[in-house]
Amino acid sequence: MHKHSNIALALALAASASFAQAQSYPSKPIRLIIPFAPGGTTDIVGRGAADQMSRILGQPVVVENRAGGGGSIGADAIAKAAPDGYTIGISTVSTMAVNPACNPRLPFDPIKDFKPITNLANVANVIAVNPNFPAKSYKEFLAVLKANPGKYSYASSGTCGFGHMLGEQFKVATKTFIVHVPYRGAGPALNDVIAGQVPIMMDNLPSSMPFIKAGKLRPIVVAWNKRIDTMPDVPTFAEVGLKEPNDPAWYGLVAPAGTPDEVIAKLHDAAVKALQDKGFQERLRAAGAEPSGNTPAQHAAEIKKEFEKMKNLVKVQNIKLEQ
Template sequence: MQAGKLALTLALAAAATAAHAQSYPTKPIRLIIPFAPGGTTDIVGRGAADQMSRILGQPVVVENRAGGGGSIGADAIAKAAPDGYTIGISTVSTMAVNPACNPKLSYDPIKDFKPITNLANVANVIAVNPNFPAKNYKEFLAVLKANPGKYSYASSGTCGFGHMLGEQFKVSTKTFMVHIPYRGAGPALNDVLAGQVPIMVDNLPSSMPYIKAGKLRPLVVAWNKRLDSLPDVPTFGEMGLKEPNDPAWYGLVAPAGTPDDVIKKLNEAAVKALQDKDFQQRLRTAGAEPSGNTPAQHAAEIKKEFDKMKNLVKVQNIKLEQ
């Protein structure tokens, strides 16, 4: 008798879940962007929200929750009710770099989220002040090898994405540059442009205006092929450097425990959103390339990057500034 009651309870629960997924969404969805308005993350997130609102028939309302290098917003996503009505933007910083640098972080990037899709990828770049004594990547590498510790590179901050790419580059090339952390890419770029620091390691979108203006010289990019906008600049992959060649990405995740049928519906809406020509143009103008893969593929991207960053933190003995 008890077994029969249990079976009936499970059947009713399954039916309720299925009904929820079929009717979902019936109210607005909150999209947490774990960074301040205006940056690439915000551009990607707001564009996705606009298109997904139209596709799903309910408003997708953006909430910027900045702070802690994205960890405050990521924690809010992880702690939200797993009902499909709170989702958020995933980034390399929030899902890989921060957890690798700070084991005491309040969330686990693998256990506490359910990936939906990768929305867009962004190239990364190593660029130098035009006065730097190297005109291309091969000359740059030769200068660094001949002068270990003489040159420094700027990044958006300790355990920021630029810092980690710079350290990965050092490991991969067996070179040594001194890291100079800043409070954001803007201040770092200002000092590189002024010649205070010779080298910049950055996401391409924030450096691109200065590259186009001739104020920065790009030497190598992280991308799967040469960029149409920088046809003379090789990729790390071309130079035999596999580890630094991964792009940055901006995805969608939900709290762990969100029903699979809801994840499927969100994935379909996001992929369809990325087919919109205007949204594609907005992304490309910001230096991002539309993606739109499966939940399993984005989960694999997160795990790969997290494992890579954990190893890098250990090898380079990277410690987060407190």
């Protein structure tokens, strides 16, 4: 009996210690891992969140860019960090769904190894073409592809990157055949589409938007819940009958699995407050992103849905990562 009461006491002490730790959290700087190089949409979202959360939490949130492996190096660093709330990271469709679906040998599991905090922002996706492409509307675009299987190619940010998956989803949904040309990032892919080397681009809208505004790319269809204000003539995938590709890309906040719930709650509250800052909202919208700020359970559901969808796509299209 005596032994059991000791165990109960030990458990009670451990519980109160973790509660006390959560109460005083954060008592030192927090590291925010961004799994891509500086300058992209992920970086805009991550740095904006870090600035605001530093102010709200009263401790510096220090950004660390850990690029490489299509985001998987940074994602693995988040998964392997101590689950104490002092290392968090940005989650993206690439790191939490596309990469793990394409490469089952990755050293982390997107569902088991992370504890979601919130989705910070959603981003629209776009299929755009070189202005010389022989189609002005989505209907014409589809007719040209159906009449010429295998003649046209599309550029993406890389094999098993987000654009590649959008292209393959589009092919499955429309029963068309276009050839994939992978690049080392959206930048070089866009350069070649603008130069006319490759006619079609599959992309997140923020990186293509400046070229669309300048008339160097023609948008054909977007993935978003409604038409985009600056492109009122461009239909959404849902409008043209393609429900699956219409989901937006998202940029969320996750902690390593095992991080205490009380800590997750504090981080969630700080992130939601951060998204209420007018300056941060304006920066996100200027980059083509829309603030979100949903619950941890909702972000967990988004991750799971996207991962299942990508696993299915990889199987159907027999997509292999080029080693």
